[in-house]
Amino acid sequence: MAVDTSLSERKLIILKAIIQNYLETGEPVGSRTLSKYTELNLSSATIRNEMADLEDLGYIFQPHTSAGRIPSDQGYRLYVDMLMEEKEQEITQRENAMLEKADKVEKVLQQAAKVLASNTNYATMVSAPINSRNTLKFIQLSQVDEEQIVAVIVLGGNVIKNKIIEVGETLSNENLLKLNMLLNTTLNGMSIDQITLGLIARLKEQAGIHSEVVEHVLDAVAEIIHVEDDMKIYTSGATNIFKYPELSDKQSAQEIISAFEEKQQLADLVTETLASENSHGIQVYIGHEAPVKTMKDCSVVTATYELGEGMKGTIGIIGPKRMDYEHVMKTLKTLQSELDAIYNKNPKE
Amino acid sequence: MAVDTSLSERKLIILKAIIQNYLETGEPVGSRTLSKYTELNLSSATIRNEMADLEDLGYIFQPHTSAGRIPSDQGYRLYVDMLMEEKEQEITQRENAMLEKADKVEKVLQQAAKVLASNTNYATMVSAPINSRNTLKFIQLSQVDEEQIVAVIVLGGNVIKNKIIEVGETLSNENLLKLNMLLNTTLNGMSIDQITLGLIARLKEQAGIHSEVVEHVLDAVAEIIHVEDDMKIYTSGATNIFKYPELSDKQSAQEIISAFEEKQQLADLVTETLASENSHGIQVYIGHEAPVKTMKDCSVVTATYELGEGMKGTIGIIGPKRMDYEHVMKTLKTLQSELDAIYNKNPKE
DNA sequence: TATTAGCACTCCCTTGTTTTGAGTGCTAAC
DNA sequence: GTTAGCACTCAAAACAAGGGAGTGCTAATA
Numbered sequence: 015m016a017v018d019t020s021l022s023e024r025k026l027i028i029l030k031a032i033i034q035n036y037l038e039t040g041e042p043v044g045s046r047t048l049s050k051y052t053e054l055n056l057s058s059a060t061i062r063n064e065m066a067d068l069e070d071l072g073y074i075f076q077p078h079t080s081a082g083r084i085p086s087d088q089g090y091r092l093y094v095d096m097l098m099e100e101k102e103q104e105i106t107q108r109e110n111a112m113l114e115k116a117d118k119v120e121k122v123l124q125q126a127a128k129v130l131a132s133n134t135n136y137a138t139m140v141s142a143p144i145n146s147r148n149t150l151k152f153i154q155l156s157q158v159d160e161e162q163i164v165a166v167i168v169l170g171g172n173v174i175k176n177k178i179i180e181v182g183e184t185l186s187n188e189n190l191l192k193l194n195m196l197l198n199t200t201l202n203g204m205s206i207d208q209i210t211l212g213l214i215a216r217l218k219e220q221a222g223i224h225s226e227v228v229e230h231v232l233d234a235v236a237e238i239i240h241v242e243d244d245m246k247i248y249t250s251g252a253t254n255i256f257k258y259p260e261l262s263d264k265q266s267a268q269e270i271i272s273a274f275e276e277k278q279q280l281a282d283l284v285t286e287t288l289a290s291e292n293s294h295g296i297q298v299y300i301g302h303e304a305p306v307k308t309m310k311d312c313s314v315v316t317a318t319y320e321l322g323e324g325m326k327g328t329i330g331i332i333g334p335k336r337m338d339y340e341h342v343m344k345t346l347k348t349l350q351s352e353l354d355a356i357y358n359k360n361p362k363e
Numbered sequence: 364m365a366v367d368t369s370l371s372e373r374k375l376i377i378l379k380a381i382i383q384n385y386l387e388t389g390e391p392v393g394s395r396t397l398s399k400y401t402e403l404n405l406s407s408a409t410i411r412n413e414m415a416d417l418e419d420l421g422y423i424f425q426p427h428t429s430a431g432r433i434p435s436d437q438g439y440r441l442y443v444d445m446l447m448e449e450k451e452q453e454i455t456q457r458e459n460a461m462l463e464k465a466d467k468v469e470k471v472l473q474q475a476a477k478v479l480a481s482n483t484n485y486a487t488m489v490s491a492p493i494n495s496r497n498t499l500k501f502i503q504l505s506q507v508d509e510e511q512i513v514a515v516i517v518l519g520g521n522v523i524k525n526k527i528i529e530v531g532e533t534l535s536n537e538n539l540l541k542l543n544m545l546l547n548t549t550l551n552g553m554s555i556d557q558i559t560l561g562l563i564a565r566l567k568e569q570a571g572i573h574s575e576v577v578e579h580v581l582d583a584v585a586e587i588i589h590v591e592d593d594m595k596i597y598t599s600g601a602t603n604i605f606k607y608p609e610l611s612d613k614q615s616a617q618e619i620i621s622a623f624e625e626k627q628q629l630a631d632l633v634t635e636t637l638a639s640e641n642s643h644g645i646q647v648y649i650g651h652e653a654p655v656k657t658m659k660d661c662s663v664v665t666a667t668y669e670l671g672e673g674m675k676g677t678i679g680i681i682g683p684k685r686m687d688y689e690h691v692m693k694t695l696k697t698l699q700s701e702l703d704a705i706y707n708k709n710p711k712e
Numbered sequence: 713t714a715t716t717a718g719c720a721c722t723c724c725c726t727t728g729t730t731t732t733g734a735g736t737g738c739t740a741a742c
Numbered sequence: 743g744t745t746a747g748c749a750c751t752c753a754a755a756a757c758a759a760g761g762g763a764g765t766g767c768t769a770a771t772a
Contacts, residue, residue: 044735057745062736080735080751151507158501158517166515168507172527176515252624256617268605271620275601393764406716411765429722429764 021071026096027052028064029073033085033093037336040259042082087301087335090313094298094339119173122356124248126329126349131251133345136333137274141284142246143319143327145169149205150239153197155231160184165235169206171321179234185227193228196221197235209239245281249274258334261311269308270332279306284328287316295319295350296343301335313337317346319353329353370420375445376401377413378422382434382442386685389608391431436650436684439662443647443688468522471705473597475678475698480600482694485682486623490633491595492674494518495556499588502546504580509533514584518555520670528583534576542577545570546584558588594630598623607683610660618657619681628655633677636665644668644699645692650684662686666695668702678702 021029031052035043043051045058045065052061065083068074073089076082085093123140130138152168163179185193200217201209214236221228252274255261261270273279286305287297299305299314309332316330329349331342370378380401384392392400394407394414401410414432417423422438425431434442472489479487501517512528534542549566550558563585570577601623604610610619622628635654636646648654648663658681665679678698680691 042735046735058735059737059745059747060743063744066737076736078752081753082735152505152513154503154505156501156503156515162517162521164501164515164517164523166505166513166525168511168513168527172511174513174525174527176523176525178517178521178523250624253617253621256613262613264605264611267616268602272602274624275599391764395764407764408716408718408766409714412715415766425765427723430724431764 021092024054025064025068027054028061029068029085029089030093030096032065032068032074032083033089033336036085037338040334040336042077042084044082047082085335087303090300090335090339091303094300097339097343098296119171120246120248122353123246123327124250126353127248127250130329130331130345130349131254134331134333134338134342135251135254135257136331136337136342137249137252137254137270139247139249139274139280139283139328139330139332141281141328141330142248143171143321143325144245144288145173145325146207147205148173148325149203150201150209151203153194153201153235155179155190155194155197155235157185157187157190163190163231165231165238167235167238171325175238177234177238179231181227181230183225183227185231189225189228193221193231206239209236211236245277245284247277247280247284249277249280255312255333258336260336261334266311270312273306273308279308280330282306283309283314283316283330287328287330288318288326291318296346298339298343311335313339315339315342315346317350319350321353370441373403374413374417376403377410378417378434378438379442379445381414381417381423381432382438382685385434386687389683389685391426391433393431396431434684436652439649439684439688440652443649446688446692447645468520469595469597471702472595472676473599475702476597476599479678479680479694479698480603483680483682483687483691484600484603484606485680485686485691486598486601486603486619488596488598488623488629488632488677488679488681490630490677490679491597492520492668492670492676493594493637494522494674496554497522497674498552498554499550499558500552502543502550502584504528504539504543504546504584506534506536506539512539512580514580514587516584516587520674524587526583526587528580530576530579532574532576534580538574538577542570542580555588558585560585594626594633596626596629596633598626598629604682607685609685610683615660619661622655622657628657629679631655632658632663632665632679636677636679637667637675640667645695647688647692660684662688664688664691664695666699668699670702 028048031048032043035047035051045061048061049056049058065074068089069076069083072086073092074083075086077084119142123142127138127140130140148169148171150167150169152166154166155163156166158164158178161181161184163181163185165177165179167175169175196217200213200220214232218229218232221232252271255267255270261267283304283306290297295318297316299309299316301313302310304310304312304314311334312332313335314330314332315337316328318326318328320326329346331337331346333342377397380397381392384396384400394410397410397414398405398407414423417438418425418432421435422441423432424435426433468491472491476487476489479489497518497520499516499518501515503515504512505515507513507527510530510533512530512534514526514528516524518524545566549562549569563581567578567581570581601620604616604619610616632653632655639646644667646665648658648665650662651659653659653661653663660683661681662684663679663681664686665677667675667677669675678695680686680695682691
C-alpha cells in the first residue's frame with residue numbers, strides 16, 4: 015500500500031494536481047489548465063506527454079477522446095495512500111466539533127452524524143456500538159401489574175434494554191425477589207455472549223421455583239439480552255449527494271438514498287469495516303472497492319471508534335469519488351476523539 | 364365542502380374522466396382521448412367546449428397552448444370530496460395488511476410505514492402517539508452501582524421510558540424504597556400532563572428525606588416524564604417519489620427527501636393533522652393546501668389512529684397530486700383498523 | 713339550440729445538421 | 743528534454759425543420 019515508486023516525482027506532482035483540480039471542479043482537467051495550475055512551469059505539451067504516460071499506467075483516463083483527464087479509482091487510491099502517509103506524522107489536534115454532551119447514546123450518535131454531514135457536505139452515517147462484548151451491569155424484574163413484568167437490563171456504557179413480559183399467572187413477590195437475586199449474582203459482570211442458552215437453562219433449575227411462569231420469564235430475559243438490536247444506524251445529509259452531479263441522476267440518487275433509508279446496506283458496510291480494520295482506524299473505499307455495489311460510483315470513508323471494553327462502532331462518510339479526502343479524514347479523526355472524550359471520561363471499572 | 368352544484372352532471376363526468384385519465388398516464392389529456400374514454404358518446408368538439416368551461420371555472424388548465432388539460436388543485440379537491448362522499452356509505456372491510464404483531468410499539472409502527480409504502484408506491488410516514496395524555500402505570504428507581512440509579516417508567520400501551528441518573532453520593536437502600544413507594548402511590552394512574560412541577564415540589568417535601576440526592580433524583584424523574592420524546596416519526600419509501608417525474612427533478616426530490624430525513628417538517632404536518640381532525644379521520648391536502656411548503660407539488664393524505672386514552676398518532680402518505688386517492692384512502696382506513704385491532708385487544712383498564 | 717365536422721393555428725417535441733471549442737497526439741524545431 | 747504548431751476528434755451547444763397532438767372558431771347539421 016506504499017506509494018508506487020515507479021512514478022517519477024514529476025508524474026506524482028502532476029497526478030496530484032489533476033486530482034486536486036478535479037476534486038474542486040468536477041470537470042475533466044486538461045493540459046493547459048495544469049500548466050498554469052502547477053508550479054512546475056511546464057508547457058501544456060510536456061504535460062500532455064506525462065499525462066499520456068499516466069493514462070497508460072492506469073492512473074487517469076479520458077471520459078472520451080479529446081476530453082481532459084479524470085482520475086481513475088487507481089489514481090484516487092494512490093492519492094489517498096499518499097495522504098495517509100503524510101497525516102501519519104501530523105499531530106491530531108482537537109477541533110470544535112460542537113458535540114454536546116447528551117445522556118442518551120442515541121442522541122449523541124444522531125448528532126454526531128449531523129455534525130459530520132454539515133461539516134463535510136457529504137452523506138454520513140454512524141453505527142451504534144455492538145453490544146455482544148458488552149457486559150451486564152444490572153438486571154431487574156419488576157411487577158407492573160398482575161399480568162405484566164418489566165425487565166430492565168443495564169449494560170456497560172449505560173446502554174439500557176427493557177421489555178414488558180406478559181405472564182399468564184402472577185408471580186409471587188418472594189419469588190420475584192429470589193429471581194432478581196439469582197439473576198444479578200449470576201449474570202452480573204458477564205458479557206452478553208457469555209450468557210448462553212445453556213446458562214439460562216441452568217438458571218432455570220437453580221431457581222428452584224418450578225413453575226411455568228419462571229421458565230417463561232427466564233426465556234424472555236434471555237431473549238431481551240440476545241436480541242441483536244439490529245445494528246442501529248444513524249444517518250444524516252443523505253440529500254447532500256444531490257450536490258454532486260455525477261451521483262445525482264435519478265438512477266444513482268434513487269439507489270444511494272434508498273440505501274440510506276433501508277439501512278441494510280449500510281449495516282453491511284459497517285460489518286465489513288469492523289472486520290477489516292487497519293492501522294489508522296480509518297479506511298477508504300474508492301468506487302468498486304466498497305463492499306456494497308450501490309456505492310460503486312462513490313467513495314466511502316469510515317472510521318472506527320471504541321467505547322472501551324471492545325464496544326466498537328463505525329462512523330462513515332459517503333460522497334463522490336472526488337471527495338475532499340484530506341478534509342474528510344481530518345474531520346473523522348476529530349470526531350473519533352470527541353467520542354472518546356465523551357465516553358471514556360467516566361473511567362470504566 | 365360538498366360537491367359544487369354549479370357544475371352540470373356532464374361537466375362532472377368529464378372532469379372525473381380527465382382526472383382519472385391523468386392519474387393513470389401523468390400526461391395532459393386531450394378532447395379526443397376523452398370522447399373515447401367516457402361513455403358519454405360525445406364528439407371531441409363538444410368535449411372541447413365543456414373543457415373550455417371547466418378551465419374558465421378553474422378546475423383544469425393547460426400547461427401550454429395546444430396541450431391537453433391537467434387538473435388544477437381545485438379540480439383535485441372537488442374530485443376528492445366526491446370520493447369522500449361515496450366512501451361514506453361503503454362498509455370498511457378488513458384486508459390483508461400483513462401487519463405482524465410485535466411487542467415493541469416502535470417496531471409495529473416502522474413496519475406499518477413499510478407496508479403502506481409497498482402497498483401504495485408512495486412515500487409514507489407514521490408518527491408515534493403522543494404521550495402527554497397517557498397515564499403512568501408504574502415507576503421504579505433501582506440502584507445500579509454506587510453512583511448510578513436507573514429509573515424505569517411504564518406508561519399505558521406499554522410505553523417504557525428510562526434513564527440513568529448519576530448521583531454524587533449513594534442513596535441508602537431504605538431511602539430508595541421509601542422513594543419508590545412514594546412515587547408509585549402518588550403518581551400511579553396519573554396522566555403525564557397532570558404531573559406538574561408543582562406536584563414534584565410537593566413530593567420533595569413529602570419524601571421527608573432532606574438531602575440533595577433526593578432532590579436531584581426527583582428532578583431527574585420529572586425530566587424523564589416530561590421530556591417530549593420529540594415526536595418519533597417512522598418513514599418508508601421516500602425514494603418512491605422518484606417514480607413520479609413531476610416530483611423527481613433535482614430540486615423537488617432534494618427538498619422532499621430532505622423533509623423525510625430531517626423529519627421536522629413531517630412533525631409539523633402531524634401536529635397540524637391532529638389539530639384539525641375531520642369526521643372521517645382522514646384528511647387530504649392537495650398541493651398548496653398542505654401546511655408545509657415543501658409539499659406544494661404533492662398531495663398528502665393523512666389518517667389519525669387512536670390507541671385509546673386519547674393517545675393519537677398519524678399515518679400519512681405523500682405522493683404526487685395525481686395520486687390514486689381512492690386506493691390510498693382505502694388502504695389508510697384498513698391500516699387504521701389494523702392498528703386498532705393490535706392495540707385495543709388488550710382491553711385497557 | 714345543442715352537437716358536430718372541418719380547418720387554421722399554436723407550440724412542444726423530436727430529429728438532424730452545423731458550429732464551436734476544449735483538448736489531444738504527433739511532428740518538427742529549439 | 744522541452745516546446746510551438748497544427749491537424750484531428752468529439753461532446754455539447756445552437757439552430758432548423760417537420761411532425762403531431764391539441765386547441766378555438768366557424769359553419770353546417772339534426
